[in-house]
Amino acid sequence: MTTSRRRYHITTFGCQMNKADSERMAGILEDMGFEWSEDPNYADVIVYNTCTIRDNAEQKVYSYLGRQAKRKHEQPNLILIVAGCVAQQEGEALLRRVPELDLVMGPQHANRLKDLLQQVFDGNQVVATEPIHIMEDITKPRRDSKVTAWVNVIYGCNERCTYCVVPNVRGVEQSRTPEAIRAEMVELGRLGYKEVTLLGQNIDAYGRDLPGVTPEGRHKHTLTDLLYYVHDVPGIERIRFATSHPRYFTERLIRACAELPKVCEHFHIPFQSGDNEVLKRMGRGYTHEKYRRIIDKIREYVPDAAISADAIVGFPGETEAQFENTLKLVEDVGFDQLNTAAYSPRPGTPAAVWEGQISEEVKSDRLQRLNRLVAMKAAERSQRYMGRIEEVLVEDQNPKDKTQVMGRTRTNRLTFFTGDINELKGQLVKVKITEVRAFSLTGEPVEVREAVSV
Numbered sequence: 001m002t003t004s005r006r007r008y009h010i011t012t013f014g015c016q017m018n019k020a021d022s023e024r025m026a027g028i029l030e031d032m033g034f035e036w037s038e039d040p041n042y043a044d045v046i047v048y049n050t051c052t053i054r055d056n057a058e059q060k061v062y063s064y065l066g067r068q069a070k071r072k073h074e075q076p077n078l079i080l081i082v083a084g085c086v087a088q089q090e091g092e093a094l095l096r097r098v099p100e101l102d103l104v105m106g107p108q109h110a111n112r113l114k115d116l117l118q119q120v121f122d123g124n125q126v127v128a129t130e131p132i133h134i135m136e137d138i139t140k141p142r143r144d145s146k147v148t149a150w151v152n153v154i155y156g157c158n159e160r161c162t163y164c165v166v167p168n169v170r171g172v173e174q175s176r177t178p179e180a181i182r183a184e185m186v187e188l189g190r191l192g193y194k195e196v197t198l199l200g201q202n203i204d205a206y207g208r209d210l211p212g213v214t215p216e217g218r219h220k221h222t223l224t225d226l227l228y229y230v231h232d233v234p235g236i237e238r239i240r241f242a243t244s245h246p247r248y249f250t251e252r253l254i255r256a257c258a259e260l261p262k263v264c265e266h267f268h269i270p271f272q273s274g275d276n277e278v279l280k281r282m283g284r285g286y287t288h289e290k291y292r293r294i295i296d297k298i299r300e301y302v303p304d305a306a307i308s309a310d311a312i313v314g315f316p317g318e319t320e321a322q323f324e325n326t327l328k329l330v331e332d333v334g335f336d337q338l339n340t341a342a343y344s345p346r347p348g349t350p351a352a353v354w355e356g357q358i359s360e361e362v363k364s365d366r367l368q369r370l371n372r373l374v375a376m377k378a379a380e381r382s383q384r385y386m387g388r389i390e391e392v393l394v395e396d397q398n399p400k401d402k403t404q405v406m407g408r409t410r411t412n413r414l415t416f417f418t419g420d421i422n423e424l425k426g427q428l429v430k431v432k433i434t435e436v437r438a439f440s441l442t443g444e445p446v447e448v449r450e451a452v453s454v
Contacts, residue, residue: 009043014051020150050086069100154200165346189235198241204248258301270310274329275322306336306411314363317356379438
């Protein structure tokens with residue numbers, strides 16, 4: 001089958017891991033001769049890379065699919081693919097619900113897209129959801145940005161949080177070797193990328209499944225060791241990592257972040273609840289006291305660090321007093337940013353069938369109260385930037401004001417300032433902050449620093 005001038009479209013739902021998977025699948029499709037189409041209605045291959053963390057993301061997929069399934073009756077050569085976590089969770093049941101689908105593939109199979117498509121071209125309807133060892137990634141992702149890039153370091157998750165479907169859909173932890181990760185970063189540096197975010201569902205677990213133990217008896221490969229190993233990659237100016245788990249977050253890691261100049265002063269460490277009883281029922285394996293000690297330690301080593309997190313309200317059985325413990329934690333810590341969500345029961349998770357499910361009204365009320373506090377604390381945290389000179393890596397034009405460019409400080413604050421994107425994209429610019437808001441800043445450029453490769 002020829003693929004000359006055939007077009008593809010990918011719609012991505014959910015987390016950074018999904019975005020990274022979509023970039024890899026796009027790279028495979030372009031390698032096969034397909035061209036990107038902004039509009040799915042002009043595409044010959046449509047991929048929905050799905051998320052099952054919350055119910056509304058799942059329902060959205062079905063509404064999108066319904067529209068394209070109709071189109072397939074007029075254009076039988078249209079190829080419809082559901083990838084990602086809904087695909088893994090539903091498997092063959094998806095084909096019964098949407099028989100027009102050609103391929104259902106779980107996240108572990110992203111690198112196999114070419115082989116799976118070949119089976120589709122041969123006339124098969126394919127379901128690929130069996131657990132496999134993830135092949136080392138030799139694909140060239142089609143990256144959405146030319147400035148910042150994701151690099152997967154560990155796939156899967158071995159945790160068993162009672163609300164979370166991720167271990168069921170993303171499989172067990174599989175770490176990439178430090179050599180493979182460094183090689184991908186070297187290539188990114190060579191291509192002109194300035195910032196890399198190392199990704200893992202539970203990134204602090206990195207290396208536990210790799211062989212080797214140090215004389216002191218700890219794993220030879222940890223996230224901390226990886227940061228030291230990749231720190232001097234030429235061209236890469238900034239390194240970030242996400243997502244962390246408080247159970248495994250170590251002082252040694254915080255010390256490395258303080259010592260290594262390229263590692264940004266931003267930590268994303270979900271706490272989920274500020275109440276110990278709720279944390280226990282969630283299966284998180286730490287207390288709010290331990291979480292607070294981690295934050296104190298970060299502020300001791302990296303005083304100006306930005307701290308962001310995730311929190312869930314309305315977990316089954318959560319009382320008003322337990323919810324207020326979450327508010328108290330947010331009040332005491334003062335997060336720079338907090339991703340909040342009302343609990344949503346997910347299929348196949350223990351908490352979904354527990355008694356004590358909270359009503360939608362109560363969940364909505366708690367979410368609004370939490371969000372108000374988050375915005376207030378973030379606005380307070382933003383005040384410290386006023387009048388300061390911050391280094392901003394320019395990523396793009398401000399879509400709302402074409403005379404401005406936008407980028408992020410090392411602490412991950414979105415910052416806008418006047419400038420020409422054609423001259424400044426990918427540059428590190430010193431910016432004097434003149435306006436502060438809860439989640440973003442505005443400033444004036446002071447000096448452009450040409451990035452120097454080491």
